[in-house]
Amino acid sequence: MALSKRKAIVTRLESIEEMASMDVLCSDKTGTLTQNQLTLGEVKLFHAKDEQAVLLAASMASREEDRDAIDEAIIHGLNDKHYMDHFTQVRFVPFDPVHKRTEATIRDDLGHSFRVTKGAPQVIMQLCGLAGDDEARAQQVVDDFAAHGYRALGVAHKESDDAPWVFLGVISLFDPPREDSAETIKQAGEHGVRIKMVTGDNVAIARQIAGKLGLGSNILPAGSLIGKGGDANLPDNAIEQVERADGFAEVFPEHKFAIVKLFQKHGHITGMTGDGVNDAPALKQADVGIAVSGATDAARAAADLVLTTPGLSVIINAIEEARRIFERMNAYAIYRISETIRIMFFVVLAMIFFNFYPITAVMIILLAFFNDIPIMTIAYDHTQLEKEPVRWNMRQVITVATAMGVTGVIGSFGMLLIAMDWLKLDIAQIQTYVFLKMAVAGHLVLFVARSREHFWKRPWPAPIMVWSAVITKVAATLLAAYGFGVITPISWPEIALIWGYSIVSAWVTDLVKVAVYRHMENRTPRHQQFLGHVQHRLHPAASK
Incomplete structure (x- = not known):
């Protein structure tokens, strides 16, 4: 769009x-x-009586209705375009990139037929069989025009089928x-x-x-x-x-x-x-x-x-937009992989070690609903514009996502232990506790995954992304507080604890993400110190 x-x-x-x-x-x-808006320049004569004769022959080897830039420039160069009315174009062979010339068969008012052609000078010179001084002079004219940025067109005519082609001259055209x-x-x-x-x-x-x-x-x-x-x-x-x-x-x-x-x-x-x-x-x-x-x-x-x-200016806009879209896809891939690791490993390990389901089937459906609405808004997110071409680096994507996911798993188990050993909640309350923690932390991780730098740095998220997260998280919080007959409610102090813990967990996840990126891109202080030392040893004078 x-x-x-x-x-x-x-x-x-x-x-x-x-x-x-x-x-x-x-x-x-x-x-x-x-610009493809050619202007007529100088005309060099060979076997034509004057410049208008060369332009007339070139005009007859054109077709005005085609609106070709070269043809229009030549026809507009005629002093009297009505003089063309005395001639009828019987046959026309258009320009093609292989033969590099046009050709027309012309009949005048007296019924006499002849042929005219225009095209690349080398092609027309070869067609006319130029040799010796004429060939050298024609080539010099073409080279002189080219040295000033002018395109050259050779023009020739042929009085009859049996007659040889006659080289009339060279027309110069400039396309700024x-x-x-x-x-x-x-x-x-x-x-x-x-x-x-x-x-x-x-x-x-x-x-x-x-x-x-x-x-x-x-x-x-x-x-x-x-x-x-x-x-x-x-x-x-x-x-x-x-x-x-x-x-x-x-x-x-x-x-x-x-x-x-x-x-x-x-x-x-x-x-x-x-x-x-x-x-x-x-x-x-x-x-x-x-x-x-x-x-x-x-x-x-x-x-x-x-x-x-x-x-080509629109291509630059296309490149910029393509790179923004790529960054959104990259952020989505990292988020989706890290969330899969966080939820899957936590739920499975909790079932193995604590012998109960940390989240119910209904909660899983609600969690998918609350998470998927904001994730769709990533298509409108504000992203950093890379200065160089970008390509998929799956090693980096999987490493960053895995590091974030493992951090999330550790954080989720920490939250679970608080609910079981400190708050002494029953299983139904623990399930609500885990549900709200996954809902809140999931969106905070989305804001962490969208950038290579710390999440509080520019570019900031798009408003639609922020508001979708706020609305769905408020809805999840109210559901956890009142239950509405769907889940077991928990108290507001417990909800506040979940929010505080999730924010701290997201901050820790962000630190891990930035550290992994910097390590993989050789941007850690240790790497920078090493590179500076190598540069000093290789170029001691430049380092002073």
Whole structure:
């Protein structure tokens, strides 16, 4: 619900847990890190009479109704768009990531047919068979544009089916970075998530944009690293190169799939953004597939998270919310395990050693009712936001829960001995005594389990969690005091003793919990003193 309010739709609930653990996010450049609002730049002429001739040919190789950002920028660059009315588009071949060009068959008012094309400069240059000085000059133009962050498009035409393609010129286009991209990338880094830019543009353009966004300049050409053979042709050091890279250029759809698998092979929880049909395999392979705004139905179907607004900023909100949900699940697991140990071991051992049931079947049902209502409110609890990706540490969960549970068992037996040997209660009163103690202590343990630090420190519990506990505990207390024909009542001084004992027991349990966490995370004073001693021995100058 929280994510849907931020225009992000979760299509697979399990992805919430994986998003909390995600440490690498491969992001498309165009439309995600950039605005996808292209502006027309300089036009370099080759075999065209003027710039308008190049733009006219490129416009005829476009389809305005598709609302493509490149096509719109080129068509808007025409001085007289009505001149296009003299031509009819007979056939149109749209752009695809493999061939990287569009092509159209055009017929003029006189019935003469010819063909035009636009696309990646290297593809158009090869199509026209450029060689020698023309090839060198065209490549230099493309490199100059790329050095300034401009995308380049080659344009060519063909007078007839038998005629050769003629290279008309190169058009430059600039797609500025989104205003929030640099801040989003910075925030991702602060959350322990590295963003890797993935683009079909050449290395120079990718490096220029990456520099503006603060990503770094280590941009690798995907083809030279991975190749089209997939994993079978990977070089030995491919994983290390991918790890160190800040982004990947000249990327084909199959490269995205291979990049994701490489990161996963190296133990990373990997996210991937995409919008096209060809991105679907990579989105499906990724631990967290993210379909960006305007994605195709195929990409949305393969994704775990669908964004309905442009940009990546909402992903940061999704990561934060996922980590909060993870912390709630972690707290619930610890609470549930510790309560199971506390109740099960206490009841069984009490039956063995004292030869009576410390709690009746009706009390067990009432206890489940009083405990389960507040435990549901943990879904709304305020939790600490971890700065790094989180993963399940079952050794830690079981150790902490066991320590808390054993402490609870010892406390319960202490309470039982007080009721039997000091207060001299009969069995029916002892059962009520144990019932109220388990009800009160159970919720106090819930507040203990929800945080790694002491329970009185921030973040404090959500109001709904506090009030649900207060209401159910008041109800349990009144039931213990008056019985209402369901259980045997006990006196108010005995009830006060149970409350005081339970509060002290929860405080002791909290001390045990914090001590176990600090021991397992090497944060005890002894560990810190040892680490400080080692650092001093390794870097004596820095310690002074």
